[in-house]
Each structure stands twice: as C-alpha cells, then as structure tokens.
Amino acid sequence: MTEEQRLQIKVMRYQGIGYMKIAEATGLSRDSVRFYCKRNGLDGFGKDLKVKIDEKFISEMSYQYCLSCGLKLEHPKRGAKKKYCSLACKRDWERDNPKLYKLHCDYCRKEYISERVKKRKFCSNDCYVRDRFFREEDSIEIFGKITKRKKVDYIPKWLEDLLLSYIKN
Structure with a gap:
C-alpha cells in the first residue's frame, strides 16, 4: 500500500x-x-x-x-x-454537507442554525407572523407589563430599536 x-x-x-x-x-x-x-x-x-x-x-x-x-x-x-x-x-x-449559518432571530432573538441561507431573519414562521402582523398588539402587551412593573420576557428587535432611537435623540 x-x-x-x-x-x-x-x-x-x-x-x-x-x-x-x-x-x-x-x-x-x-x-x-x-x-x-x-x-x-x-x-x-x-x-x-x-x-x-x-x-x-x-x-x-x-x-x-x-x-x-x-x-x-x-x-x-x-x-x-x-x-x-x-x-x-x-x-x-x-x-x-450543507453550509450551516448561526443566526439570531429578529423577533425573539434566539440563536438558530440555518442551512444554506445566510440572510434569513426569523427562526420560524410564527416569529415572522408576529413581527409582520402583530406589532401593535405586542407593543400594547409589553407597555402594559412595564406599567404594572411585571417581568417582560423579551422585547422584539423593532421595538427596542424604536425605544433606543428616542434615548439617543
């Protein structure tokens, strides 16, 4: 050999x-x-x-x-x-041997692995639907928890960006 x-x-x-x-x-x-x-x-x-x-x-x-x-x-x-x-x-x-990418969901911020797609934004269809169609309901729910001084599980990225833009200005 x-x-x-x-x-x-x-x-x-x-x-x-x-x-x-x-x-x-x-x-x-x-x-x-x-x-x-x-x-x-x-x-x-x-x-x-x-x-x-x-x-x-x-x-x-x-x-x-x-x-x-x-x-x-x-x-x-x-x-x-x-x-x-x-x-x-x-x-x-x-x-x-697909290419694997570690990404973070734009809605729930969980880390997930995507095969072959580098520009994917959401970890699941549920996160996409919540981000696309339930923004008003999410904001009302989160502000309600904040005013009652309850724990907020997570804040969607779009809402955090909005709040931080007011702080920076």
Missing part, C-alpha cells in the same frame, strides 16, 4: 464512505482497506465515523482527491484547481 493510497483511505473514511467503495477507488482489496482502518482508528460504520470536515483539512486534501467519491484528481495546467471529479460529485457533496 502506497502513501498516496493511505491518504486516500483516510480522506474517504472521514467522508463516511464504506470499505467496499474505498477499495474500488484505490484498487485495493476490501480486507486491506478494513485492516488499515482498524489499525488507524478508522473502523466502524462509515456513517458513524463521518465527521464535519474542517476548512484546514479540506484545503489540504481537496486538491488531491475528489471530496465526494475520493478518486484522484488530475488538474489542468492552467486555471483553478478542482475539488470534484464531476458536476454530479459536486452536487452530491453539497447535498450531504
């Missing part, structure tokens, strides 16, 4: 690919791949082993092997280096 094959096995195992597919891609037997994985702590089910690959690992390995199927990439002499061997592999990779 060459050093290149060892590296390819490691990359493919971290992507959650099974022994048989790795064996087909590297040209080794399934048992050789399995024994190598056992010796190096990469054994078990591919789905259980799959980890979120960090950017450093991607930058080191992405230009040598296809991120999706693990085949060796051949680069053109000019142009950008490839990360995938085909468009189908790119689509598979993006489907299985």
Whole structure:
C-alpha cells in the first residue's frame, strides 16, 4: 500500500464512505482497506465515523482527491484547481454537507442554525407572523407589563430599536 493510497483511505473514511467503495477507488482489496482502518482508528460504520470536515483539512486534501467519491484528481495546467471529479460529485457533496449559518432571530432573538441561507431573519414562521402582523398588539402587551412593573420576557428587535432611537435623540 502506497502513501498516496493511505491518504486516500483516510480522506474517504472521514467522508463516511464504506470499505467496499474505498477499495474500488484505490484498487485495493476490501480486507486491506478494513485492516488499515482498524489499525488507524478508522473502523466502524462509515456513517458513524463521518465527521464535519474542517476548512484546514479540506484545503489540504481537496486538491488531491475528489471530496465526494475520493478518486484522484488530475488538474489542468492552467486555471483553478478542482475539488470534484464531476458536476454530479459536486452536487452530491453539497447535498450531504450543507453550509450551516448561526443566526439570531429578529423577533425573539434566539440563536438558530440555518442551512444554506445566510440572510434569513426569523427562526420560524410564527416569529415572522408576529413581527409582520402583530406589532401593535405586542407593543400594547409589553407597555402594559412595564406599567404594572411585571417581568417582560423579551422585547422584539423593532421595538427596542424604536425605544433606543428616542434615548439617543
């Protein structure tokens, strides 16, 4: 087994690919791949082993092997280096590894995770509806609690911005 094959096995195992597919891609037997994985702590089910690959690992390995199927990439002499061997592999990779964004809801201010959408404003449809259609009711409810000196659970962002604008002026 060459050093290149060892590296390819490691990359493919971290992507959650099974022994048989790795064996087909590297040209080794399934048992050789399995024994190598056992010796190096990469054994078990591919789905259980799959980890979120960090950017450093991607930058080191992405230009040598296809991120999706693990085949060796051949680069053109000019142009950008490839990360995938085909468009189908790119689509598979993006489907299985969506970009995740940590955002804060504009209404309830809770932190939530959004897949693939960076400009999302609300964590749920309920928060959107409350912000869009119930502003007057929310303001009456919050000012009622304030005048009765009761605890206010949260103040929507639009109302806080409005109150702070009066303080700044």
